[in-house]
Amino acid sequence: METRVFYKYQGAGNDFIIIDNRKKLFDRDNESLIRRLCHRRFGIGADGLMLLQHAEGYDFEMIYFNADGREGSMCGNGGRCIVAFAQDIGIIATKTDFLAADGVHHARMHDNVDWISLQMIDVQQIAQDGDAYLLDTGSPHYVRLVANLENFPVVEEGRSVRYSDTYRSNGVNVNFVEADGDGYRVRTYERGVEDETLACGTGATAVALAMAWRNGTDGAFETPIRVEGGNLMIRFEKQGRRFTNVFLEGPAEFVFKGELSW
Numbered sequence: 055m056e057t058r059v060f061y062k063y064q065g066a067g068n069d070f071i072i073i074d075n076r077k078k079l080f081d082r083d084n085e086s087l088i089r090r091l092c093h094r095r096f097g098i099g100a101d102g103l104m105l106l107q108h109a110e111g112y113d114f115e116m117i118y119f120n121a122d123g124r125e126g127s128m129c130g131n132g133g134r135c136i137v138a139f140a141q142d143i144g145i146i147a148t149k150t151d152f153l154a155a156d157g158v159h160h161a162r163m164h165d166n167v168d169w170i171s172l173q174m175i176d177v178q179q180i181a182q183d184g185d186a187y188l189l190d191t192g193s194p195h196y197v198r199l200v201a202n203l204e205n206f207p208v209v210e211e212g213r214s215v216r217y218s219d220t221y222r223s224n225g226v227n228v229n230f231v232e233a234d235g236d237g238y239r240v241r242t243y244e245r246g247v248e249d250e251t252l253a254c255g256t257g258a259t260a261v262a263l264a265m266a267w268r269n270g271t272d273g274a275f276e277t278p279i280r281v282e283g284g285n286l287m288i289r290f291e292k293q294g295r296r297f298t299n300v301f302l303e304g305p306a307e308f309v310f311k312g313e314l315s316w
């Protein structure tokens with residue numbers, strides 16, 4: 055019987071199990087265990103699980119798994135949560151450079167606790183699929199403006215896009231958007247969770263960039279994104295098709311610490 059300490063953090067309602075795996079005692083290839091730990095009834099329950107590991111030349115490495123147990127791509131809300139975790143266990147102070155699936159990320163904590171700025175990768179490619187936008191902000195995203203988002207069938211429509219012939223093999227995260235004051239409201243069907251989540255950080259980032267592309271103006275932007283689980287802010291610079299200095303800002307909160315034996 056093995057016993058492991060695990061932590062739960064959440065960022066705008068996107069929730070994660072985090073394990074300090076610097077001693078590499080957790081088997082990252084054990085998909086069925088990760089799936090069970092993320093299960094909302096038979097396990098702890100989470101949208102994803104992250105391992106914090108050593109990485110030469112960086113404060114740490116973030117290994118991300120979706121709730122289906124499979125190793126995923128970049129997770130924006132998870133990135134903020136693992137930064138908060140790294141500070142809580144004394145690995146970092148108020149800023150960091152860490153390694154993730156899509157490369158190196160810089161992040162810093164703001165004075166008001168639990169609000170973190172996470173730098174995301176630059177984006178130079180935006181494609182279209184009908185009236186939807188396709189871009190990769192560390193994870194692949196499909197972005198479509200809809201009317202009456204409040205009552206939109208996000209799971210049904212999201213699933214049909216994600217399992218369509220175009221996206222079936224690699225999957226895609228599906229974001230439905232409507233204008234909301236000086237920003238946007240977003241609801242996301244997440245690949246690998248195969249359900250709507252309360253927030254998707256790389257998705258919120260993709261929406262902000264796609265809407266700036268659609269509007270056609272260049273410059274520096276601060277785009278508020280309202281999600282079911284709270285509020286995020288996306289800051290970036292746009293020069294034609296090139297998006298740089300992209301930051302995802304939002305909350306990252308400790309939920310609980312526990313022990314699990316299996």
Ligand SMILES: N[C@H](CCC[C@H](N)C(=O)O)C(=O)O
Nearest residue numbers: 129130131193245254255256
């Ligand atoms: N489900 C995503 C990864 C997590 C993205 C989301 N939780 C975020 O905050 O960016 C995928 O497999 O592409």
